[in-house]
Amino acid sequence: MHLVIIGNGITGVSCALAVRRLRPKARITLVSDETPHHYSRTALMYVYMGHLRPQDIKPYGDWFWPENRLELVHATATALDTARKTVALSNGPHLAYDQLLLATGSVSRTFDWPGQHLTGVQSLYSLPDLEQMHRHTHGIRHAVVVGGGLIGIELAEMLHSRGIAVTMLVRDAHYWGAVLPPAEAELVDLQLRQHQIEVRYRTGLAEIVGDADGRVRAVRTSTGEEIECQWVGLATGVAPNLGLAATCPALATDRGILVDEYLQTSAPDVYAAGDCAQLRQPAAGEVPIEQLWYTGRMQGETVAHTICGQPTRYRRGPWFNSAKFFQLEYQTYGRVPAILELGEESCYWQHPNARQALRINFRPAQNHAVTGVNAMGIRQRHEVWEGWLRTGTPVQEVLRQLGKANFDPEFFRRHEADIIRSFTQQLAALRTTH
Amino acid sequence: MDFSSDLTLSRPPVPETSATEKTLLTAVGLGLLALLTVAFDADAGRARLSFWLGLLLLSGGTLGWAWYKFGRQPAGVQHNNLWLRGSTSRGSVAWLTAVVLTGFYVVLYWFSNDDGQGNFGPLNQLVHALEPASQALRHRPSDQWFLYGTFYTLAVLVMGGRALWKYRHSPYQRIRTVSVMFFQLGVAFLLPGLLLAFQKPEYYFSYFWPLKYEYLFPGTVDYLLKDGGPGLGVFLVFWSAVMSLVATPVLTYFFGKRWYCSWVCGCGGLAETAGDPYRHLSDKSRTAWRWEVRIIYPILAFIVLLTALLWLGASGAVPALQPITEPLAKAYGFAIGAVFSGVVGVGFYPLMGNRVWCRFGCPMAAYLGLLQKHFSRFRISTNGGQCISCGNCSNVCEMGIDVKQYAQRGEPIIRASCVGCGLCSTACPRGVLNLENGPREGRYQVSQLIHADSLRILN
Numbered sequence: 001m002h003l004v005i006i007g008n009g010i011t012g013v014s015c016a017l018a019v020r021r022l023r024p025k026a027r028i029t030l031v032s033d034e035t036p037h038h039y040s041r042t043a044l045m046y047v048y049m050g051h052l053r054p055q056d057i058k059p060y061g062d063w064f065w066p067e068n069r070l071e072l073v074h075a076t077a078t079a080l081d082t083a084r085k086t087v088a089l090s091n092g093p094h095l096a097y098d099q100l101l102l103a104t105g106s107v108s109r110t111f112d113w114p115g116q117h118l119t120g121v122q123s124l125y126s127l128p129d130l131e132q133m134h135r136h137t138h139g140i141r142h143a144v145v146v147g148g149g150l151i152g153i154e155l156a157e158m159l160h161s162r163g164i165a166v167t168m169l170v171r172d173a174h175y176w177g178a179v180l181p182p183a184e185a186e187l188v189d190l191q192l193r194q195h196q197i198e199v200r201y202r203t204g205l206a207e208i209v210g211d212a213d214g215r216v217r218a219v220r221t222s223t224g225e226e227i228e229c230q231w232v233g234l235a236t237g238v239a240p241n242l243g244l245a246a247t248c249p250a251l252a253t254d255r256g257i258l259v260d261e262y263l264q265t266s267a268p269d270v271y272a273a274g275d276c277a278q279l280r281q282p283a284a285g286e287v288p289i290e291q292l293w294y295t296g297r298m299q300g301e302t303v304a305h306t307i308c309g310q311p312t313r314y315r316r317g318p319w320f321n322s323a324k325f326f327q328l329e330y331q332t333y334g335r336v337p338a339i340l341e342l343g344e345e346s347c348y349w350q351h352p353n354a355r356q357a358l359r360i361n362f363r364p365a366q367n368h369a370v371t372g373v374n375a376m377g378i379r380q381r382h383e384v385w386e387g388w389l390r391t392g393t394p395v396q397e398v399l400r401q402l403g404k405a406n407f408d409p410e411f412f413r414r415h416e417a418d419i420i421r422s423f424t425q426q427l428a429a430l431r432t433t434h
Numbered sequence: 435m436d437f438s439s440d441l442t443l444s445r446p447p448v449p450e451t452s453a454t455e456k457t458l459l460t461a462v463g464l465g466l467l468a469l470l471t472v473a474f475d476a477d478a479g480r481a482r483l484s485f486w487l488g489l490l491l492l493s494g495g496t497l498g499w500a501w502y503k504f505g506r507q508p509a510g511v512q513h514n515n516l517w518l519r520g521s522t523s524r525g526s527v528a529w530l531t532a533v534v535l536t537g538f539y540v541v542l543y544w545f546s547n548d549d550g551q552g553n554f555g556p557l558n559q560l561v562h563a564l565e566p567a568s569q570a571l572r573h574r575p576s577d578q579w580f581l582y583g584t585f586y587t588l589a590v591l592v593m594g595g596r597a598l599w600k601y602r603h604s605p606y607q608r609i610r611t612v613s614v615m616f617f618q619l620g621v622a623f624l625l626p627g628l629l630l631a632f633q634k635p636e637y638y639f640s641y642f643w644p645l646k647y648e649y650l651f652p653g654t655v656d657y658l659l660k661d662g663g664p665g666l667g668v669f670l671v672f673w674s675a676v677m678s679l680v681a682t683p684v685l686t687y688f689f690g691k692r693w694y695c696s697w698v699c700g701c702g703g704l705a706e707t708a709g710d711p712y713r714h715l716s717d718k719s720r721t722a723w724r725w726e727v728r729i730i731y732p733i734l735a736f737i738v739l740l741t742a743l744l745w746l747g748a749s750g751a752v753p754a755l756q757p758i759t760e761p762l763a764k765a766y767g768f769a770i771g772a773v774f775s776g777v778v779g780v781g782f783y784p785l786m787g788n789r790v791w792c793r794f795g796c797p798m799a800a801y802l803g804l805l806q807k808h809f810s811r812f813r814i815s816t817n818g819g820q821c822i823s824c825g826n827c828s829n830v831c832e833m834g835i836d837v838k839q840y841a842q843r844g845e846p847i848i849r850a851s852c853v854g855c856g857l858c859s860t861a862c863p864r865g866v867l868n869l870e871n872g873p874r875e876g877r878y879q880v881s882q883l884i885h886a887d888s889l890r891i892l893n
Contacts, residue, residue: 043823049514051514051826052826053517056829161514163450322864327509331820382817407815407868409606
């Protein structure tokens with residue numbers, strides 16, 4: 001079997017490793033035009049800030065690939081012919097496949113703002129993006145970041161590390177409004193203030209203004225304010241990369257490449273996984289396009305089994321994610337929506353220093369089963385929460401065992417007693433109101 | 435944009451150094467200069483003045499700089515520009531620092547012996563500047579080793595202050611840093627001095643065989659029993675034997691080798707404080723790991739064998755042994771005790787990282803490592819599927835462990851070399867790593883939330 005994988009991100013590589021394990025004799029080829037070797041996209045910021053060197057963000061040493069007989073092709077896949085089962089490459093002969101995985105990832109999403117093609121305006125998704133950012137922020141004084149999500153705050157932290165003043169434009173009333181409840185967002189806002197990041201909430205980008213040389217000079221916001229800057233970061237999300245899929249009419253696409261629950265596309269022996277894939281029928285309450293490092297890894301592993309003749313449905317299990325907002329760590333397990341859903345209740349505790357907080361959501365009508373947790377500045381054990389969420393453990397039971405989930409290092413102050421006291425009061429108050 | 439030459443970015447500019455920072459670093463530089471003039475100053479009074487002024491400027495400047503650099507920022511991981519500044523990324527400043535440090539050790543070990551008339555070579559004036567301090571503490575004249583001990587302790591204390599500022603957000607790092615500062619100052623500097631003041635043998639309660647190899651050599655045991663008197667001498671020999679052979683396995687069983695290497699040991703104390711700016715320089719490659727295993731275990735085997743042979747020789751059972759073991763012990767003292775642990779171990783901090791000796795040379799670390807790997811409750815747990823392979827953990831590992839290889843597979847980290855400094859856990863941006871002394875059952879349990887890519891990486 002010859003498996004060709006387009007894309008050497010976490011999805012493509014996870015699939016390659018799993019197939020190698022399941023089919024020691026398979027021929028596996030990874031095609032990427034971004035970098036010769038797989039690297040950790042989530043670590044790009046640390047290279048810019050000088051915490052790491054570019055070679056440090058490669059999850060595997062260069063010897064790993066030949067030793068595991070994973071062929072790496074550094075080229076652009078320009079066209080796909082599912083009838084002949086070949087992929088055209090930018091710099092060589094066509095590549096014939098028995099099975100094909102499209103793991104082409106994302107492209108940055110922009111909204112056709114006037115001036116978005118000026119020099120010094122860009123997004124951050126790939127290593128070439130980082131290189132460009134690195135050149136265009138050299139010696140500048142002020143930058144504007146558009147977007148109040150994970151990449152937006154990462155850009156702010158990166159620029160701050162080089163002493164560049166940053167103004168963030170955030171469309172919502174608080175940071176990461178689509179995901180974080182206001183209380184948690186307030187803690188992030190404190191981090192932004194402590195690091196001298198100016199934030200304009202309820203403000204969008206109207207126009208980017210250039211100078212005579214075609215370089216960005218300022219932005220005009222939706223509120224009419226003009227902010228002088230020498231660089232603009234567009235952190236307004238990503239969309240599935242359909243570049244290769246568009247060359248093949250046999251592939252059904254919508255926003256992403258459409259796949260069934262086995263991550264199989266409309267073409268035989270062609271699969272899609274990770275950021276570029278769109279599930280035709282996502283499970284209730286789930287999104288059709290998942291764009292996380294973790295989901296990419298899980299989809300890559302899952303599709304490897306199907307490719308190796310063990311048809312396996314993609315079953316993600318309870319949602320989880322993590323991030324770090326400047327110095328504030330965030331972990332979440334299960335679902336904690338920004339606005340409480342009908343039939344759910346929420347308990348929230350916050351330390352007076354505004355550096356630790358914990359929120360637990362649960363369903364009173366379903367035996368108080370927990371549905372999600374947000375941990376800010378407190379580390380929580382994944383396995384423990386996974387178990388509680390899968391079994392629908394009542395919130396009272398979770399509180400009794402809360403210490404079991406603590407993953408903070410030794411000697412860190414434990415907050416369980418305060419949390420339990422506060423949550424017990426909140427639960428009692430809920431009972432009286434119902 | 436061409437990335438065919440792999441992941442390479444041109445080196446970006448480092449932010450300008452502020453006037454305050456320049457002033458503080460100037461104080462550090464003037465302090466070093468003042469100490470240098472001491473060596474060439476024939477006037478003893480002026481030399482002494484320069485000596486204390488130099489130490490004051492050096493310590494005050496470093497502490498002030500640490501506060502300026504780390505103390506004014508919100509508490510947290512502060513590694514900005516670590517790989518961009520020449521001083522911490524093998525640039526010209528780092529090479530200069532390495533040459534100066536190495537040179538100091540060479541002069542100290544081989545060109546500063548007392549010539550019999552109280553003359554200590556190039557370090558003579560520095561040694562004599564400490565005369566009052568030595569008399570006060572030890573009731574005996576200063577010598578080059580007292581000078582070295584003073585510098586060493588000062589480095590641990592001052593750079594310990596820096597580490598406290600830098601890692602103040604982590605109670606684990608704070609307590610651990612205070613611990614190494616305490617053991618260096620109290621147990622490895624003041625206490626041996628006091629023993630001398632009371633006409634007792636100079637003894638270091640925080641160093642054990644096989645690191646302090648001579649403590650279980652028959653010659654030293656004889657000397658301790660004789661000079662220590664019936665009470666103290668017996669106690670010191672008892673302490674040496676019990677700490678090396680009983681307490682070490684027991685403590686390592688419960689806490690891993692960290693109880694010694696990153697909490698008590700003086701070599702570790704210097705590495706964790708003065709060496710902290712260089713921890714990321716340790717080589718994480720598979721090749722380096724192979725060299726580590728090739729070097730450190732033969733050294734352990736050699737010193738164990740040598741100790742046994744010395745006792746066999748001392749017992750008189752095999753008279754022919756004496757002429758062989760004595761030169762062997764001398765050779766070991768020169769090659770391992772002096773060249774490796776001192777000159778290479780500390781002198782190469784700015785180029786090869788702060789644990790070169792601990793990683794490649796220390797027989798105590800090898801011994802503790804074997805215990806830690808096969809007979810301990812200690813492990814670094816990984817948190818389910820939360821790893822993003824960013825590499826911050828591997829970067830800060832001073833022992834050159836490629837931590838992310840384990841974390842991204844959801845595997846606990848159980849490595850003989852891990853000294854448990856906890857920096858991987860401190861630096862992890864996603865809360866994935868945690869040092870734990872759990873039960874031994876399930877110690878190697880892999881997280882079910884990551885399907886292990888069981889390819890040939892770790893063996």
